[in-house]
Amino acid sequence: MITVGQHVLSLADFNDIVFKQKPVTLSPSALTKIETNFKFLQSFSSNKLIYGINTGFGPMAQYKVSEENLLALQYNLIRSHSSGSGNLLTVRQTRAVMVARLNSLIQGFSGIHTDIVELLVTLINKDVTPCIFEHGGVGASGDLVQLAHLGLVLIGEGEVIYKGSIQPTSEVYESLGIKPLSIHVREGLATINGTSAMTGIGMINIVQGHKLLGWSAILSAMTNEVVEAYDDHFSHELNIVKHHKGQNRIALMLRDILKGSKMIRNRSEHLYRPDNIDQEIFEDKVQEYYSLRCVTQVLGPIHDTIVNAEEVLTNELNSVNDNPVIDHVNQNVFHGGNFHGDYVSLEMDKLKIAITKLSMLSERQLNYLVNDKLNQKFPPFVNLGVLGFNFGMQGVQFTATSTVAENQTLSFPMYVHSIPNNNDNQDIVSMGCNAAIMTSKVIDNTFAVLAIQMMTVLQAIDYLKCQDRLAPHTLSVYNAIRAFFPVFVEDTPKYKDVERVKQFLETNDPNID
Template identity: 75%
Template sequence: MVNIGQSQLRTEDFARIIYAQEELSLNEAALGQVSANYKFLKQFAANKLIYGINTGFGPMAQYKVSDENLLQLQYNLIRSHSSGSGNLIPPHLVRALMVARLNSFMQARSGVHPELVELLATLINKNITPCIYEHGGVGASGDLVQLAHLGLALIGEGEVHHEGKIHEAAELYASLGIKPLTIHAREGLAVLNGTSAMTGIGMTNIIRAEKLLQWSVLLSAMVNEVVEAYDDHFSYELNIVKLHRGQNEIGAQLREVLKDSKLIRNRTEHLYNPDNLDQEVFEDKVQEYYSLRCVTQVLGPIYDTIRQAEEVLVNELNSVNDNPVIDHDNQNVFHGGNFHGDYVSLEMDKLKIAITKLSMLSERQLNYLLNNKLNQKFPPFVNLGVLGLNFGMQGVQFTAVSTVAENQSLSFPMYVHSIPNNNDNQDIVSMGCNAALMTKKVIDNTFEVLTIQLMTILQAIDYLGCQEKLSSVSADVYQQVRAIFPKFVEDQPKYKDLKQVRAYLEQTDALTSIQQN
C-alpha cells in the first residue's frame, strides 16, 4: 500500500497505484495538517475579501458574493465548468489525474476539508473514476474543465466508470454506501484550480516513454545483430569522448545486450587486416547506415529528455498547484498563479518530439531490413515465400510509415500555442492537458511502429537461421514473441498479430530482460 503524504510521491509509487492498482492510504500526520489548514482558512476568511471564497471567479472576481450564497458559489463553479467534449479520457488516466490531485491536496495548502481527501482516496481505492472528456482545458487556472468533471463526480453528480461500465454517480454511491462531498468552504475552486490532469497523464506518458526507449535500444541491438554490424559504434571508447550522459547510458545498454552475440563483428579482425588493402572495392560496407551506426547519438538525447521530463513532472506531482495558496504556518493567504501549466506543457512537447524521433529511427531501421537494395542480405520485404506471389512484410510497412507521419504532424508544440480567453483574464495559457494528451497519442503510435519492426526482425532471423548466434537477450525475446507470432511464409492478415505483439511490448519490461541475462 502506498502512503500519501508521508513523503514525496515517486514515479515508482505512482506506477504501482496506476498500473498495479495498488491501494493507497492517507498519512495521519499529513491529514492532521489538512485539517489545520482548513480550520485556519475558515477563521481567516471570516472578515476578509479572498478570491474564490467570497468573490466571483476569473474576470468576475470584482463581484462580492453574499454570505448566504458562499457554498452555492462553489457548486455553481463545478456545474458550470463541467462542459467537456470529445472522447472520454481512459479510466486509468483519470485514476492518474485523481492521484495527482489528491497528492497536491495532501500538501495542506489548499484549504480543503479533510472529507475531500478521504473521499478521493475512497474512490481511487474502489477504482471509481469520473467520466472526463479530452477537450476543454487550456492549462491555466488549472485544467478547469477536466477537473470540473472530477468535482461533479465528487458531489455525486454526473457519470463514473466502475468495473467496466458507466454509472450515474448518485446511483453507484448509494449502492456502495459512499457519501458524496459536502462543500465546506472552497472545495469547488480547489478541485478545479490545478494542473493535475496534465500532470497525471504526463506521469503515465513518462512511464510508457521509458518502456519505449528500452525496447528501441533492444530492437536496435537486434537489427545490428542480424546485419552483422561492427562493434565500435557502441563501444565505451568511442562514446566516452562525447560528454552526454544519455549517449553513454545507451552505449552501455547496447554493450550489455550484445555482450555474448556471435553475430556482431569486431572491426579490428575484419577490416584492420592488411589483406584488405589489396582490394579496390570492398564487399563489406566500411561503415553502417546512420540508423544502425548512430543509435547512441539518436537515442541518447531521448534518454536525457525523458529524465528531465520525469524530474519536472515529479516536482509538479508533489507541488501545491492551485490558487490562492492557504498558508496556515505563516497565517496568510497568497494569491498568484501556481495553477499555470507551463512546466508540464513544455516537458510534454519535448517528450513527444523525442518519441517522434524514436519512431523515425525505428522506421528507418525497418526500411533498411525491408529494402534488399540497401541491406543486400534479405529478400525484398523479408519475404520468406515466393517473390512476386507472396508479399512478406510489405503491407505492414505502409502502416508504420503512415503512423510515423502522423507523429511528425502531432509534434507541433502546444507550449507556444496560447490563445487568450476568459475575457482576456487568461491572456497567456499553457495548453498543458492538450500537450499531455497529444504526447500520449504519439506514444501509442510509436508502440505500433516498434511492433512492426520487431515482427520484421523475427522474420529476418528466421531467413538467416541465426537463432543460435543471437545474444542471450535477443534469443529470449525471439522465443517469447515467436510463441505469440509464429514464423509465416504464406500471406495471412496481420492485424491480429500486430495487436498481440503490441500487447507484449506494452506489458513486458525490456530492461528486466537485459538485466536478467
C-alpha cells in the same frame, strides 16, 4: 499499499498505484496538517475579501458573493465548468488524474476539509473512475474543465466508469455506500484549480516513454545483430569522448543487450586485416547506415529528455498547484498563479518531439530490413514465401510509415500555442493538457511502429536461422514474442498480430537495467 502524504511521491510510487493498481492510504500527519490548514482558513477568511471564497471567479472576481451563497458558489463552479467534449480519458489516465489531484491537495495548503482526500482515496481503491473528457482545459487556472468533471463525481453527480461500464455516479455511490462530498469552504475551487490532469497524463507518458526507449534500444541492437554490424559504434571508447550522459547510457545498454552475441563483428578482426588493404572495392561496408551506426547519438538525447521530464513532472506532482495558496504556517493567503501549466506543457512538447524521433529511427531501421537493395542480405520485405506471389512485411510497412508521418505532424508544440480566453483574464495560457494528450497519442503510435519493426526483425532471424548465434538477451525477446506470434510464410491478415505485439511491448518491461 502506498501511503500518500508521507513522503515525495516518486515515479515508481505513481507506477505502482496507476499501473499495478496498488491501494492507497493517507498519512495521519498529512491529515492533521490538512485539518490545521482548514481551520486556519475558516478563521482567517472571516471579514476578509478572498478570491474564490466570497468573490466570483476569473474576470467575475470583482463581484462579491453574499454570505448565504458561499457554499452554493462552489457547486456552481463545478457544474458550470463540467463542459468537456471529445473522447473520454482512458481509465488509466483518469486514475492518474485522481492520484495527481490527491497528491497536490495532501500537501495541506489548499484550505480543504479532509473529506475530499478521503473520498478520492475511496474512489481510487474501489476502481470508481469519473468520466472526464479530453477537450476543455487550456492549462492555466489549471485543467479547469477536466477537473470540474472530477469534481462533479465527487459531489455525487455525472457519470463514472465502474466494472467496465458507464453508470450514473449516484447509483454507484448508493451501491457502494459512498457519501458524496459536501462543500465546506472552497472544495470546489480547490478541486478544479490545478494542473493535475496534465500532470497525471504526463506521468503516464513518462512511464511509457522509458519503456519505449528500452524497446528501441533492444530493437536497435537486434537490427544491428541480424545484419552482423561492427561493434565499435556502441563501444565505451568511442562514446566516452562525447560527454553526454544519455549517449553513454545508451551505449552501455547496447553492450549489455548484445553481450554474448556471435553475430556482432569486431572491426579489428574483419576490416583491419592486412589482406584487405590490397582490395580496390571492399565487399563489406566500411561503415553502416546512420540508423544502425548512430543509435547512441539519436537515442541519447531522447534518454536525457525523458529523464528531465521525469524530474519536472515529479516536482509538479508533489507541488501545490491551486490558487490562492492557504498558508497556515505564515498565517496568510497568497494569490498568484501556481495553477499555470507551463512546466508540464513544455516538457510534454519536448517529450513528444523526442518520441517522434524515436519512431523515425524505428521506421528507418525497418526500411533497411525490408529493402533488399540496402541490406543485401534479406529478400524484399523479408518475404519468406515465393517472391512475387507472397508479400511478407510489405503491407505493414505502409502502416508504420503513415503512423510516423502522423507523429511528425502531432509534434507541433502546444507550448507556443496560447490563445487568450476567459474575457482576456487568462491572456497567456499553457495548453498543458492538450500537450499531454497529444504526447500520449504519439506514444501510442510509436508502440505500433516498434511492434511492426519487431515483427520484421523476428522474420529476419527466421530467414537466417541464426537463433543459436543470438545474444542471450535478444534470444529471450525472440522466444517471448514467437510464443504468440509464430513465424509466417503464407500471407494472412496482420492487424491482429500488430496489436498483440504492440500490447506486449506496452505491458512488459524491457528489463535491460
